[in-house]
Amino acid sequence: MNDTLGLKAKLGLNVFKPNEHRHIAIKPGMEKDPRLKRTVLVCPAGLYTVAPDNTVELTVDGCLECGTCLIACGIDVLDWDYPPGGTGVQYRFG
Amino acid sequence: MIVVGGGLAGLAAAYTLARHGLEVLVLERGDYAGAKSLTGGRMYINPIRDLFPELWPKAPFERPIVREGVMIMAAESSLSLNYTGAELASEPFQSYSVLRAKFDRWFAREAERQGASIVTKTRVDDVIIQDGQVCGVRAGGEELRADVVIACDGVLSLIAKKAGLREPGGPKDYAVGVKEVIELDAGLIEERFGLEESEGAACLFMGAVTKGIFGGGFLYTNKNSLSLGIVVGIEDLMSSESATSVPALLEDFKQRAEIARLIKGGTTVEYGAHVIPEGGLASLTGLYGSGILVAGDAAGFSLNIGITVRGMEYAMASGYYAAKTVLKAREKNDYSAQMLSSYQVMLNESFVMKDFHSFKNAPSALNNPRLYAHYPELINDIMADLYEVPAGPKERLYPTVKKHLNWREMLAMAGDMRKVMKL
Numbered sequence: 001m002n003d004t005l006g007l008k009a010k011l012g013l014n015v016f017k018p019n020e021h022r023h024i025a026i027k028p029g030m031e032k033d034p035r036l037k038r039t040v041l042v043c044p045a046g047l048y049t050v051a052p053d054n055t056v057e058l059t060v061d062g063c064l065e066c067g068t069c070l071i072a073c074g075i076d077v078l079d080w081d082y083p084p085g086g087t088g089v090q091y092r093f094g
Numbered sequence: 095m096i097v098v099g100g101g102l103a104g105l106a107a108a109y110t111l112a113r114h115g116l117e118v119l120v121l122e123r124g125d126y127a128g129a130k131s132l133t134g135g136r137m138y139i140n141p142i143r144d145l146f147p148e149l150w151p152k153a154p155f156e157r158p159i160v161r162e163g164v165m166i167m168a169a170e171s172s173l174s175l176n177y178t179g180a181e182l183a184s185e186p187f188q189s190y191s192v193l194r195a196k197f198d199r200w201f202a203r204e205a206e207r208q209g210a211s212i213v214t215k216t217r218v219d220d221v222i223i224q225d226g227q228v229c230g231v232r233a234g235g236e237e238l239r240a241d242v243v244i245a246c247d248g249v250l251s252l253i254a255k256k257a258g259l260r261e262p263g264g265p266k267d268y269a270v271g272v273k274e275v276i277e278l279d280a281g282l283i284e285e286r287f288g289l290e291e292s293e294g295a296a297c298l299f300m301g302a303v304t305k306g307i308f309g310g311g312f313l314y315t316n317k318n319s320l321s322l323g324i325v326v327g328i329e330d331l332m333s334s335e336s337a338t339s340v341p342a343l344l345e346d347f348k349q350r351a352e353i354a355r356l357i358k359g360g361t362t363v364e365y366g367a368h369v370i371p372e373g374g375l376a377s378l379t380g381l382y383g384s385g386i387l388v389a390g391d392a393a394g395f396s397l398n399i400g401i402t403v404r405g406m407e408y409a410m411a412s413g414y415y416a417a418k419t420v421l422k423a424r425e426k427n428d429y430s431a432q433m434l435s436s437y438q439v440m441l442n443e444s445f446v447m448k449d450f451h452s453f454k455n456a457p458s459a460l461n462n463p464r465l466y467a468h469y470p471e472l473i474n475d476i477m478a479d480l481y482e483v484p485a486g487p488k489e490r491l492y493p494t495v496k497k498h499l500n501w502r503e504m505l506a507m508a509g510d511m512r513k514v515m516k517l
Contacts, residue, residue: 007341010274010365017125038332041339044272044367065130066367067250068270068340071328075262082123082252085234086215090129093275093319093364094194 007046011062019087022060024069025079031055035073042068064089095119095420096231096240098218098253100127101194102406103390104246105201106146106413107420112208114421119240120202120210121233123217128198130248132368134271135314135321136296137406138189141445145414154200156316157294158187161287164401165311165352167301168474172352183293191294191314191321192406193275218247221257221386227429228257228385241429242385244416246409249369249391259380259388265329267373269309269398272344273323275316276360283315286356292317298401299324301470303347305336308461311347312403313356320357322348325370325403327461340367370405371396375454381441382434387416397449399456399517408446415440455516464510472498 026036036056040048045062048069065088070080082088095111097104100122111118124130136159139150160183166173182188202212222230222237230239231253245253249268254260280291287295299311309326324344331340338346347353371377371394378394381387389395395408419437423429441447479494499507 010341010362013362013364014366035332041337042270042328042331044270044340046339046341064365064367066270067369068268068328068367070250071263071268071270071369072265072332074264082217085123085217086125088130089366090125091132091195091364091366093196094128094131094133094198094366 008062011045015090015092016062017087017090019083021084021087023081023083023088024058024060024063026056026058027077027079030077031057033073033077035077039069039072042072044068095242095244096121096238097244097246098231099246099248099390099392100124100202100212100214101131101198101246101248101390102201102409103392103395103413103416104244105198105205106410107244107246107389107417108210108212109146109201109205109208110414110417111420112205112210114417115209116421116424118210119238120205120212121216121218121231122212122214124214126199126214127202127212128195129214131194131198132271132273132366133192133194133406134273134312134323134325134403135191135193135316136189137192138402138404139186139407140188141407142410142414143186145411149204154196155190155192156314157191157292159189159191159296159314160187160293161289161295163295163297165297165299166470166473167299167303167350167352168471169302171474171478172301173474173477189296191296191316193316193319193321218253221253223257226384228383242387242420242423242434244413244420245386245388245392246390246413247392249371251388251392251394254380254386254388254392257383257386259383259386263373263377265332266327267371267377269325269327269370269372270331270340270367271323271325271370272340272365272367273321274344274348274362275364275366276320276322276357277318277363278320278357278360280318282359283318283320287315289315299347301466303350304343304466305334305338306463306467307331307334308463308466310466313353319363320360322353322357327372328369330463370398372398372457374457375450376457378450382419382431382437384431384434385429387419387434387437389413389416395446397453397456398460399453400460408449411444411446412441415444415446453517455513459513459517462510462513464506472503
């Protein structure tokens with residue numbers, strides 16, 4: 001059903017081409033940055049989570065490559081690049 | 095010539111260059127042009143009709159938009175306005191809903207037909223700069239040389255930043271849009287939106303849809319699907335008290351009764367997200383340098399004036415003018431920044447920069463929390479009272495409205511009006 005579709009299931013509808021490369025990484029020592037904590041809310045794919053020890057964790061599976069986290073946090077907090085060519089999300093509708 | 099990015103700006107540039115016989119290579123990181131493109135959903139044709147006259151008759155649009163709607167949402171009520179007009183419902187149509195994976199792939203084929211080369215699955219990693227002049231790019235470990243690089247790599251503008259033309263932007267200059275494509279039978283779409291066969295509708299939503307945050311919702315009808323989504327300002331979202339996430343905002347929006355009945359029976363087939371430049375004129379910097387031009391979202395060409403949100407026409411037009419600039423530079427075999435500055439002149443003389451100048455106050459006028467929280471509630475409260483027939487006697491209409499508009503409210507309204515009048 002449409003309205004009970006969780007975010008994970010919603011991302012599962014998309015075509016993703018996997019790659020080994022983690023194209024976004026939190027810079028060492030920045031895991032508790034306040035900007036990162038707000039990114040938990042703004043990432044459309046919900047890829048940022050706060051761990052019990054108050055550090056922010058990131059998984060890049062399901063990344064929509066929109067760049068919201070980069071805009072929110074800046075290059076001081078994140079190492080950010082697009083995934084290698086021919087990988088990542090491939091929109092069929094867009 | 096190298097074009098970075100096979101979106102609308104890049105393809106418009108490549109198409110135009112190839113049409114004039116130039117050798118042009120488009121580097122696209124997706125599996126195909128359009129694989130990384132996402133729109134809310136609507137393209138306005140009038141401003142760019144004459145730039146690509148031969149393209150429009152065969153363009154794979156979804157539906158012409160013949161019905162415009164606005165819904166002002168309060169927490170538990172909403173007020174709708176619908177506009178239809180003969181000028182919207184007849185050819186040439188002013189705007190069309192569009193799905194970019196389909197549109198861009200088609201546009202890429204048209205560019206190839208003109209002689210452009212499009213190489214997909216290739217991410218550009220860097221620009222090559224020699225003696226202060228951009229003279230190519232690095233991609234997949236290879237160096238590719240060109241007289242000019244046209245950076246059409248999208249809103250994050252990584253190429254222009256690597257070329258030293260732009261600084262990283264902050265959260266206040268960008269919004270994020272999320273969208274679901276929801277498949278729905280064409281007949282049902284026409285029935286629910288009051289459309290004739292193949293006609294389309296658009297609706298914008300403001301107020302409770304973003305929980306009072308700068309932004310709004312949108313809905314466009316495609317041939318066999320709906321594009322439903324929301325756009326919210328990144329800075330506002332980061333500083334908002336209500337700890338609502340972007341995905342949750344969209345879910346709540348879908349569950350509103352007004353929306354649920356429109357998408358009922360539909361199947362979500364894709365979920366996408368995209369960042370949108372919202373900085374307006376003030377953030378349009380670094381459009382050209384020695385050996386490089388910047389077009390489309392990468393240049394910041396997107397304009398939200400509340401009632402319309404536009405980007406794709408600016409992308410196609412800026413790509414076109416970038417190509418025209420290159421053609422002019424080629425006559426003199428001079429690709430210096432000074433020569434390429436004619437890009438700025440062409441844009442200034444076109445609707446692109448004229449629009450950005452006309453609406454230079456739009457970002458500040460629209461960045462007013464009262465527009466997204468207070469007014470939607472106020473207008474819906476007034477409507478509720480006007481329509482109410484109580485058990486006892488009904489109050490006169492004028493005092494009914496007046497009690498919502500005390501002097502404090504009127505004063506605040508006048509202040510907001512002064513800002514809105516700059517639009």
